[in-house]
Amino acid sequence: MSKPDISDLQLQLEQTRELVIALLPEQARRIVEPRFALTIDEVITWHSHTVERVIELAEPKPDFNQQDRAPCPLCRRGPEQGVHDGFTVPEGLRRHLEGSHNFHRCEVMAVAYTLTKNQRRQ
Numbered sequence: 137m138s139k140p141d142i143s144d145l146q147l148q149l150e151q152t153r154e155l156v157i158a159l160l161p162e163q164a165r166r167i168v169e170p171r172f173a174l175t176i177d178e179v180i181t182w183h184s185h186t187v188e189r190v191i192e193l194a195e196p197k198p199d200f201n202q203q204d205r206a207p208c209p210l211c212r213r214g215p216e217q218g219v220h221d222g223f224t225v226p227e228g229l230r231r232h233l234e235g236s237h238n239f240h241r242c243e244v245m246a247v248a249y250t251l252t253k254n255q256r257r258q
């Protein structure tokens with residue numbers, strides 16, 4: 137077998153990223169669809185606005201402590217540890233989407249961010 141060409145792999149990776157976004161339910165897809173030709177400052181602003189709009193998509197339900205929780209609207213996951221079905225809304229979900237405070241970063245949000253960042257204005 138010959139060695140795969142790096143540019144072929146890069147193209148396949150890019151197509152896979154686009155597929156991740158294309159497979160989202162429509163409402164979520166519209167929010168995280170990559171934007172093109174933004175400046176790096178606009179990419180950062182886009183990211184924080186997008187995180188807030190994804191949080192608005194969550195459908196929180198109170199847990200046994202009457203704390204509102206919801207799975208991530210993008211990847212459908214909850215916290216990896218503990219007995220809870222979802223992240224606290226809004227703060228736990230925000231940390232998951234941002235990958236802050238040692239939360240496992242949302243893979244779907246990371247893909248959307250990478251696509252937008254890769255297409256930024258140089």
Ligand SMILES: [Zn+2]
Pocket residue numbers: 208209210211212213232241242243244245
């Ligand atoms: Zn997620």
